Amino acid sequence: MTLETAEFWLDNIAAGGVCLWMIGVWFVLQARKVSGQLIEGEFEVAASQETISQGFAEVLSRSQSGLPLGDSVLDSVTPSEVRWHSTRMCRAGVIHIKGRGGKSLVTYQVEVRNGMLKAAYVVVVIGAVAIGVLYTMLSKYALPSDIPNIRGQVFQMAQCIHLLWPPFLIGGLARLRRTMMSREIERTLKNVPFQASFGT
Secondary structure: OOHHHHHHHHHHHHHHHHHHHHHHHHHHHHHHHHHOOOEEEEEEEOOOHHHHHHHHHHHHHOOOOOOOOOOEEEEEEEOOEEEEEEOOOEEEEEEEEEEEOOEEEEEEEEEEOOHHHHHHHHHHHHHHHHHHHHHHHHHHHOOOOOOHHHHHHHHHHHHHHHHOOHHHHHHHHHHHHHHHHHHHHHHHHHHHHHHHHHOO
């Protein structure tokens, strides 16, 4: 491999890595922005205030680790409101219940823990350092070599990809946790009338 060819590949692979790193930073920042917002929702449930509050509180008290509502700790339970938090996903959650005849209007607000994003920030920083160090090392030791095969080591610049994809995974999982939490709350609340009818 000629010096010119080696320089071409090193510079272009590094440039591609920098572009991917920048997109990863943007993706993590967007995930952080979304994660900082409350999860909110509103819908009707065909049950009384008492049935909903007691049924939902019961589900929370029996919540298992690994589930969106897992490891929940009840803070307060009244016919019109249930407050809770968990040691895993939910920093603070509340549902408000307003009776409407035989139905109830339920609104919920949940603040989700975003500890996963801290890991993404660390990986983003490490990725930037890895790109710089790898580029410097290959420029200093591989490019100047008179041996074509050693110059060919510039393709090792592609190894930085191992630190460039995790931010996308972690940021995506942080968004997914929010979606899972919202769906689990709505599923649980909508099942409360049937839970009561089965006596569970």
